[in-house]
Amino acid sequence: MNDNDKQPGGDSGGPNPWMKSLLIWVGILVALALFVTLIDNRSVGPNVNGIAYSQFLDRVQNGQVKDVNIAGEVVTGTMSDNSKFRTxxxxxPRLTDRLREKNVTITAKPEDPTPIWQILLVNSLPFFLFLGLGYFVMRQMQKNSGSGAMGFGKSRAKMLTQKEGRVTFNDVAGIDEAREELQEIxxxxxxxxxxARLGGKIPKGALLVGSPGTGKTLLARAIAGEAGVPFFTISGSDFVEMFVGVGASRVRDMFAEAKKSAPCIVFIDEIDAVGRHRGAGLGNGNDEREQTLNQLLVEMDGFEASEGIIIVAATNRPDVLDPALLRPGRFDRRVTVPLPDIEGRVKILEVHMKKVPLAPDVDARTLARGTPGMSGADLANLVNEAALMAARLGKRLVAMAQFETAKDRVIMGTEWRSLVMTTDEKRMTAYHEAGHALVRVHTPASDPIHKATIIPRGGALGMVVSMPERDNYSYHRDKMYADLATVMGGRVAEELIFGYDKVSSGASGDIKQATKLARAMVSQWGMSDALGPLQYEEQQGETFLGYSQTQRQNMSNETALMIDSEIRKLVDGGLMQAREILTEHIEQLHRIAGAxxxxxxxxxxxxxxxxxxxxIGRDDPDAKVSIVPGAGTSIPKTRRPKGGGPFGNPAPAGA
Structure with missing residues (x-):
């Protein structure tokens, strides 16, 4: 929000909070000083000795008092040694006679009455002091809870106008279907x-559902920007406080402010923070969060579409929302904001690349092919990382090399240039990655290989990156077999070159990936002939590649043993196919590892x-890479089992 876009009813100027706090403390200190001064005026002055009345009579009797001044009950004077006293x-009634007997000079004056304003000030000052201190403490506690000392129930929604930073549908790329869904709003x-002429009613609310970073907030702002109406934004967590009734009060105040600015859009981000199933949490049904949700439901029923208020909410957890919130009449329309496909990623990259000076070799489509599963926020971060990298290198233009390095950094992490690896470790890593790459080259169903590297990055000592021709929304059996063989290629290469006893733990991630894929094939996708097309496990959380956390259904021990056996058969099949490829093309493995x-x-x-x-095809004297000597060249080619393919299925014709 810019400086000109202030919340209605809020302060638009004046001293800043630091100056206000300073003025309050200065006032408190001045009041304390005045109070101490008034009290001190009644006390003994400087160089005046206070003595008891009995001592005063003794000194009069001894002739030590020179003169006195009597003012009511207060007697002041001078001793014979010129010291001052007070009693x-x-x-x-005999005091005057005693003083005259000793020839003490006597002066008298009436007692000065204390002014009434001084009495009132002294008596009321402590009360006002504690009142001001309490007010200051309340202001400090509530400065983020609304305006004013009693601002607990004020709405914390921020109003964004279209004076500056206007967002339109031209700024939203890669989610064309979601944009079209909201066009009629x-x-x-x-x-x-x-x-209204045809009796139609516009939806009161639209729920945007999608993964983090897909552009839900940007899409809501674009609706307001296209329509040219005010845009109120608030987070679901801003409604709920520790004080009972505060959230419901804020909901009421937010809708009251929205009605004043209608037509407008009210955007509630992360609505699952307040809209979860009622009765599903701890405590009874009257807790603060549920009261806030009840008030939100009532307010959404309390206005008509003709009032021009559109509620747009965003969440990435629609499964936890209360059903009453999703019924028609509240959030009538549910708009899915998916991760962008390859065409969407191209458009998103082009939008962000407009702000960056590009070199001629930059190709947005090539980058889009290498970034499957990335959201709009990830792609924006990718462009920003490439620009920062080019600036650090002193470049005037951002080239494709910077984008490739930035992509690796976003996906895998920063390079470990300081990591010291021994020659044997580096050689084993080279053969491991060469094994992955060579198996991928010789399995036609695999995605085309993009690059291979042995530069440590993130948590990996090396990696092989594929470049899909298109986004995959379903996976075929031959593609899965090829992926299993490719994943196991690194471990097989280590065994072929360095021997059985020298296989390292570097393939732990590969084994985990192969096991997940094989388990999904057997228990979810029905790709086991022994178990048939039945689902034995439920998906709990999907990922982009289709692998997911699962929960095993009720099944017998025999079925569980069969599932484990089929998973083992698939993984062993991938291991066997990788061994066949690498054994047959062992010289190619040496060449790639040497390079x-x-x-x-x-x-x-x-x-x-x-x-x-x-x-290798590089323009340098060392373009030819010689075969690197290594063990394993004499290992015989592994034969397929009779009557079956490497994955335990019937061998295809001509195998």
């Missing part, structure tokens, strides 16, 4: 009578040229 005398806000040791990073085209032509 309080009771109603003693924009038309309604522009011309409400268009729908990785020399250049550290190879492109997909270079890997193919090394495998089939023996030439």
């Amino acid at each position: 309080y005398a009771p109603q003693d 924009v038309e309604f806000l522009k011309d409400p009578t268009k729908f 990785l040791l020399e250049y550290e990073t190879l492109t997909g085209d270079e890997i193919k040229r090394l495998a089939f032509d023996g030439d």
Whole structure:
């Protein structure tokens, strides 16, 4: 929100909070000083000795008093040694006679009455002091809970106008279907009578559902920007406080402010913070969160579409929302904001690249192909990382090399340039990654290889990156078999080159990935002939590649044993296929590993040229990479079992 977009009813100027706090403390200190001064005026002055009345009479009797001044009950005077004294005398009628007997000079004056304002000030000052201190403490406690000392129930929604930073549908790319779903809301806000003439009612609310970073908030702002109406934004967590009734009061105040600015859009981000199932949490049904939700439901029923208020909410957990919140009449429309496909990623990259000076070799489509599963926020971060990297290198333009490095950094993490690896560890990593790459090259169903590297990055010592031709929304059996063989290629390469006893723990991630894929094939996707097309496990949380956390259904022990056996058969099949490929093409494995040791990073085209032509294709004297000597070249080719393929299924014709 810019400086000109202030919340209605809020302060638009004046001293800043620091100055206000300073002025309050200065006032408190001045009041304390005045109070102490008034009290001190009644006390003994400087260089005046207070003595008891009995001592005063003794000194009069001894002739030590020179003169006195009597003012009511207060007696002051001077001793014979010129020292001052002060005492309080009771109603003693003989005092004057005693003083005259000793020739003491006597002066008298009436007692000065204390002014009434001074009495009132002294008596009331402590009360006002504690009142001001309490007010200051309340202001400090409530400065984020609304305006004023009693601002607990004020809405914390911020109003954004379209004076600056206006967002339109042109700024929203990659989610065309969701944008079209909300287009009629924009038309309604522009011309409400268009729908009223035919008896149609615009939805009161729209629920945007999607993964984090897909652009739900940006899409809601674009609706307001296209329609040119005010935009109120608030988070679901801003409603709920520790004080009972505060959330419900804020809901009422938010809708009251929205009605004053109608037509407008009220955007509630992360509505699952307040809209969860009632009765599902701890405590009884009258807790603060449930009261806030009840008030929200009542308020959404309390206004008509003709009032011009559209409620737009966003969440990535629609499964936890209360059913009463999703019924028609409240959030009538549910709009899914998905992760962008390849065309959407191209558009999103082009939107963010407009702000960056690009080199001629930058290709947004190539970057989009290499970033499947990335959200709009991830792609914006990718462009920003590439620009920062080019600035650090002193470049005037951002080239494709910076985008590739930024992509690896976003996906895998920062390079470990300071990591010291021994020659044997680096050599094993090179053969491990070469094994992955070579199996992928020789399995046609695999995605095309993009590059291979042995530069440590994130939690991996190396990686092989594929480049899908298109986004995959379903996976075929041959693709899954190829993926199993590719995943196991690294472990097989280590065993072939360094021996059975030298296999390292570097394949732990590969084994985990292969086991997940095989388990999903058997228990969820019905790709086991022995178990048939039945679902034995439920998905609990999907990921982009289709792998998920699962929960096993009720089943017998025999069925569980069969599932484990089929998973083992699939993983062993991938291991067998990888061993066949690498044993048959052992010289290609040596060439790719040697090139990785020399250049550290190879492109997909270079890997193919090394495998089939023996030439890396680089314009330098060392373009030819010699075969790196290694163990395992004499290992015989593993044969397939009779009557079956490597995955335990019937062998295809011509195998």
